Amino acid sequence: MAELKHGFRIDEAKCRGRMDCMRTCPTRAIRVKNGKARLIPELCIDCGSCLTVCPSGAISATTLSFAELDRFKFKVAVASPALFAQFGMNDTPMSVGRALIDIGFDAVWEYSVDIELIDRAIAAFVKTWPGPFPLISNSCPVVVRLIQVAYPTMIEHLIPIEAPREIAGRELKRRYSQELGITPEKIGAIYITPCQAKTISILQPAEEEKSYLDGAVGISQIYNDILTKLRAAGKPEGNGSKKFSFAGELFHWGAPEGEFPNLSREHYLPLTGLTDIIKVFNDIEKGKLRNIEFLECHACQGGCVGGNLTVENIYVARSKNLRLAANRPKSVAAFEEEVRRRFAIEDFALRRTPKPRKIEGESVDLRERVLRKKRADDLHKALPRLNCGLCGAPTCKSHAEDVAAGRAGIADCVFLSPERIVELRSLYIGRRETG
């Protein structure tokens, strides 16, 4: 497997080793040694929790910069519905779309069509699926990676249908290359993303295929520019020759109350927030939840409007979403027609299904792994089990496992070696004195 990429980077110069990231990481993928945080790439699921809590601003999302987009001749924005919930109550999706054009995109894709297409593809798939149930949505990249890393037995539950943003990328490249007579490579399909996880799903899809999209720009990156255009006096500059339009049902993917009109309510369960998802996954793994057909899971609390590259707080954003949904036009004939046309000719099946991720240590044989486990159990008993984190591992158990696998020395524990405190004092308190 190629080297794992992640949707953010830790800036070592800025990192002050404060350990908030290590303590918050749900898969215990971070260690802080010598005052610097580092990642265990194969455990990271790109949830972005670390990015949100870092007090030093050392962790940033690896989204595209606007300048990087200039390598494309024609740039098309595929905007997450979460974008439209970021602005004022009177800013319509149409005006936000125009602002996207004004800040430099050549077109804004009618993404609502793709969302509707995938809704229908999912509903059709659920009906014919023999099991195992429940099927789990794969549009949130964190959920896919969580299953690859922590729930390998549930990999078959992931619905093998492309995410709507992917089929949007595929179709827009096809359409614009035909209309403009240029090669698909010259068309930039850019996702306007509410989180860094979708960036990584474009850079390195979990299923080891190539994404149809070319990159992602974070909502927070362009928020100010859009706001400026929205507030600029007079009419938007929206250039008539540029092609974009919006059809009716724009909003049901970004909200946790995702509508799947073709699935029966009692067999469909929407879930948001990693903690709750993990609880439910534990039950599924034990064979409970037999009556649920489909789980729509979003790692961010509140769904994509709660993504870590959004600006508005999720409660305000959700209230805007509800308002937008209430005011949206009744499904227009052109929208219905486009959905019908594309549904008949496009294939929505996932090109390749994701596999459980290989975790370090699996390369050694079972005998060695058992020995390590026993060693780790014994070491754990000798540790204080306070999970203070001062050794640089998030829990005493992680530290014991690191030592058993030869990745750390037991003496990093302050309870076992008082010199460690001296070291830490000079590292942390000394550093504070000097600036």
Add this chain to the structure above:
Amino acid sequence: MELLRESYEIQGRNFDKAGEVSGEIKVVLKDLGIEAAHLRRLVIVAFEAEMNVVMYARKGVMTLIVTDDDICLETTDEGPGIPDIELALQEGYSTASDEMREMGFGFGMGLPNMKKNSDEFRVESEVGKGTSVFTKIRLPADG
């Protein structure tokens, strides 16, 4: 050769804690890097075995045994025992109470499900004393 043997106590009639032992065993096996297809079968077997103890017995013990070639789960309980094992192995046969069914258990799939998911399966029972279930799942030769 036996590499690992660990026993876990299961409390009967405690539906609140039901699933904890199989959950713990799952974590151990996952940390040992047991491949997904085998792990899935083991988790199902462990959960069903645990539920049987929780539903019918006063208490029980589940023992996990890892060897070079296979993984065994042995569950022994102090319970009512099974008068007719043949019958208990039929899919859909259940002696669960309405109360258990309301909680989503007792569909008569427990023992059949365990049998289906293991490579070796044996039940021993004595009415009035208890039941022991032995299951084995073989690992691929290359580990």
